[in-house]
Amino acid sequence: xxxxxxxxxxxxxxxxxxxxxxxxxxxxxxxxxxxxxxxxxxxxxxxxxxxxxxxxxxxxxxxxxxxxxxxxxxxxxxxxxxxxxxxxxxxxxxxxxxxxxxxxxxxxxxxxx
Amino acid sequence: xxxxxxxxxxxxxxxxxxxxxxxxxxxxxxxxxxxxxxxxxxxxxxxxxxxxxxxxxxxxxxxxxxxxxxxxxxxxxxxxxxxxxxxxxxxxxxxxxxxxxxxxxxxxxxx
Numbered sequence: 001x002x003x004x005x006x007x008x009x010x011x012x013x014x015x016x017x018x019x020x021x022x023x024x025x026x027x028x029x030x031x032x033x034x035x036x037x038x039x040x041x042x043x044x045x046x047x048x049x050x051x052x053x054x055x056x057x058x059x060x061x062x063x064x065x066x067x068x069x070x071x072x073x074x075x076x077x078x079x080x081x082x083x084x085x086x087x088x089x090x091x092x093x094x095x096x097x098x099x100x101x102x103x104x105x106x107x108x109x110x111x112x113x
Numbered sequence: 114x115x116x117x118x119x120x121x122x123x124x125x126x127x128x129x130x131x132x133x134x135x136x137x138x139x140x141x142x143x144x145x146x147x148x149x150x151x152x153x154x155x156x157x158x159x160x161x162x163x164x165x166x167x168x169x170x171x172x173x174x175x176x177x178x179x180x181x182x183x184x185x186x187x188x189x190x191x192x193x194x195x196x197x198x199x200x201x202x203x204x205x206x207x208x209x210x211x212x213x214x215x216x217x218x219x220x221x222x223x224x
Contacts, residue, residue, distance in 0.1 A: 042117070043157070043200075043214040056211060090156055100145060100204055102212060104156035 003027050004105035006091050012111045013081065021076040021108045023091030032074040033102065034066060035090040043090065049074060050096060081112045114139050119201050119215035126222055130191045134218045136201030137183045145204035146177055148186050150197045151217065157200055160186075191222045 004025045013019050025032060034046040048056035049068040063085075065077040074091055088109050092102040119136045126132045138146075146163035161168065163175040163184050174187040184201055198217040205211050 040216070042216045045211060045213075048211065100212070101147065101159050101162060103159065106156050 003103050004091060004093055006089075006105035006108055008108055009106060010109050010111075012113060013078070014113055015081060015083070017081075018077070018079040020078065021089055021091075021110075023074040023076075023105055025072055025074075025091075025093035025103075025105075027093055027095075027103060029093035029095050029103075030071055031094045031096045031100075032068060032071070033092040033094075034074065034076050035092065035104075037088040037090060037107075038086075046076075078110075081110075083112050086111045115215075116140060116213045117201055117203050117215040119218050121216055121218060123219040123221050126191050126220070128191055128193060128222055128224055130222075131187065131189045132191055132220060133188075134186045134199055134201075134220075135183055136185070136215055136218075137181075138201075138203045138213075139182070140203070140205060140213075141179075141182060143182075143203045143205060146175075146184050147202040147204075147212075148173075148175055148184075149200040149202055149214075151200055152197045157214075160199070188220075191220075193222050193224065196220055196222045 007022050031050045035043045037043050045058050046060045047066045052068050067075040088107045090107045091105040094100045094102040148160040149157040150160045151157040163177045167176045172189045176185045198219045200217045201215040203213045
């Protein structure tokens with residue numbers, strides 16, 4: 001299934017590294033999302049972009065920096081992360097004018113050492 | 114009170130059984146409701162939207178009770194492949210793109 005793709009699928013980084021996660025959607029959707037999923041916790045919404053404009057920042061620390069150059073691409077830039085940031089980072093997209101059913105990418109499993 | 118609350122389970126049922134999950138939500142102004150399925154170490158996948166009149170898709174039936182603020186999912190004739198975590202998802206009030214996810218209910222179907 002290639003509706004929403006994410007790279008890399010796995011990432012191990014040190015606390016002083018800088019890395020970026022990439023998401024691309026091929027569904028013609030107008031909204032894109034970043035979620036964090038930690039063990040035993042519900043999905044936490046991090047950011048929402050609608051037509052490239054950020055419409056939601058859910059009190060996310062500044063060490064996470066999103067970028068949305070167009071409606072099909074979404075990045076999450078990471079720097080000076082903490083071990084507790086280790087989690088599955090999921091990207092999703094939707095058509096907000098059609099019920100907002102969100103479709104998820106496979107996620108990036110991030111480990112911060 | 115959590116915005117979306119689900120029994121985490123696990124629900125262990127034999128093949129062929131009927132199983133039901135409930136979910137409650139706190140925001141009475143919520144407008145859209147969904148059930149997602151998540152397999153171990155995979156992304157959530159939309160199972161079905163939940164409409165006010167209730168809806169059915171094969172062996173799966175979803176119901177919404179606005180007065181009591183709960184949503185249900187009924188699975189009939191359970192298959193081994195139904196084993197997964199089922200996430201109850203609620204969209205907030207008007208003019209929001211934000212979905213609120215429950216922690217999920219784990220279902221394990223055994224032979």
